Amino acid sequence: MAAAGMSLRRSSVIISALFRNASRQNSTISHQLVVTQYGDPIKSVSMAEEPLPSLNSNEVKVRMLASTVNPADINTIQGSYAVKPNIPFVGGNEGVGEVIEVGSDVTQLKVGDKVLPAINAWGTWRTYAVCPQNHVFKINPNLSPVEAATMSVNPCTAYRMLKDFVSLKSGDVVIQNGANSAVGQSVIQMCKAWGLKSVNIVRNRPNIEELKKELQELGAHVVLTEEELRTTEVFKSKQLSRPLLGLNCVGGKNALEVTRQLGNKGTMVTYGGMSREPLMVPVSALIFKDQRFVGYWMTRWNKENQGSENWENMYDNIATMIIEKKLAPPKHKLVPFTQFKEAIENALSPKGFIGYKYILDMQK
């Protein structure tokens, strides 16, 4: 969540725009997707124009380059997410911008810097923004707009889940479901880069062999359908040791099957619930196998760690992996900002079969 002060500030900016109060405005007009009510995303989101205010001494002006449309953004608009910004608000949590003007007291940033939001619910779905300098942070300038726009949610989630719950050493096994999700693709690539073996569970589908090949090309050690997981011998035969870490974004029976393959003292980290079913945990897994079941939420981690050494290291490491071609952005579709409806309609498919992330090209 944004700090309360920020929410109020942003709301008041939007409201002022709605009333065409242009006392601080200059010539720049920001086009932005404003959520005016909680509900059906298509009906609740509309494009609005906001004359940008002139800068206070501590503020920067940012031109947005690319923004993602993530399932959590859609849930936020629906009012079903754990984060509920005050209405009206500008949508979007993730995106990259370029600093184009700085206030007289700004020391942390300069014109030309590429920046990401440093706070949750910053509102990335706009062409321009004015904000205090510490509400954004500078990233590696060698990242492309798509690379930068997609790095702060999914790769960071994968990174933290692989780092923070189990002490893994080279050769250890990680199992995950929803392996073709954007997080799943990051997990596969980070496992490969760090010498871990990933066992990747996906749903069966007509083009399953093609999908398996894609994930293997990313570095997946093993890819199995849910059905194949039930009868797999890779663990029983000792071809692979039992996973010490499981990553779950599905829940329900799928997660139960993953749990059954998890090793003694293994940890299952849940970061999503695509099946909309609870996690079912066999009592014997808890008592006799000493497995533990925890959750991960990037928003909370950011809130508790933003600006810390851990946080800086994470962004440095991820940027380096991207630049060294060890970590690619997820499969995506880049669409002009004006075509936002297509992105919003498709970002949260009930079947989850879309297979690519929508990224808005903010200057088109």
Next chain:
Amino acid sequence: MAAAGMSLRRSSVIISALFRNASRQNSTISHQLVVTQYGDPIKSVSMAEEPLPSLNSNEVKVRMLASTVNPADINTIQGSYAVKPNIPFVGGNEGVGEVIEVGSDVTQLKVGDKVLPAINAWGTWRTYAVCPQNHVFKINPNLSPVEAATMSVNPCTAYRMLKDFVSLKSGDVVIQNGANSAVGQSVIQMCKAWGLKSVNIVRNRPNIEELKKELQELGAHVVLTEEELRTTEVFKSKQLSRPLLGLNCVGGKNALEVTRQLGNKGTMVTYGGMSREPLMVPVSALIFKDQRFVGYWMTRWNKENQGSENWENMYDNIATMIIEKKLAPPKHKLVPFTQFKEAIENALSPKGFIGYKYILDMQK
């Protein structure tokens, strides 16, 4: 589990007894409940006589005073428990004895010491035993046989669950289901002794008011039936803060209701599964409330900690609580050893409504 060497040693002693090989025997005969096959406890357990061997220099002879019949003992005989001693074996995990003879090299124990088994599956259902000195350990001599015989499983389980998962301070709230179980009764009393508030969930029953009164007399802060838990206002109204620790021996829907009352970053420790249903964990509890779900198994803790400072402190503290009348043995029925069938038949009621623990009086 007992060390492999111990299992073999005990098996060979029993087998030698069955063949009436009395080369090392002296005049003491041990009567013991031998499990000759896994299966129906009534059919699988029979009373046998074993002429005791004379002592090796490092061994002690123990006269058993009292032994419990716990559900885990019955599951072990059924072959459905996670511990599977080699057949044949003497049943019983928990009980107190008195040292009546010591070998020439024994330094840790003397005649008259009261002792508990220091290893799992030691076989307490016998009138006499000979074993290495480090397979038993001395306890506070002021404990009565019933107090001593019932201290190592249930009070220790309660103690560790309250100490090892969440750092609780005076005034914090603990919620548990199966609150009238033997572990539950220990939890209630320890919470009271340590300034914690216990919220205790029990199943509705004809004598519910009587049961509530009993648990309140033990120190329960609140006692609720499952139905009352669903609609309780004690947390919503802020009369009590949300529990940081939940203890679960039931599973299924009951545990789900307990989870719903748990606070942010709360921990649910499962140590039993009376409903025979898995734990159902809402994905939102994991992700947004950052709750974690873990298990506890006394057998594993003992294996990993036996003889440690933590372990010694625990026995000292529990003995002190018992002697200071802060911790009473569970409601129990003391029956002569010869009436073991009654105890075995009733220790694992499918309804779990027995309401007291069977303790065998080993010298009757």
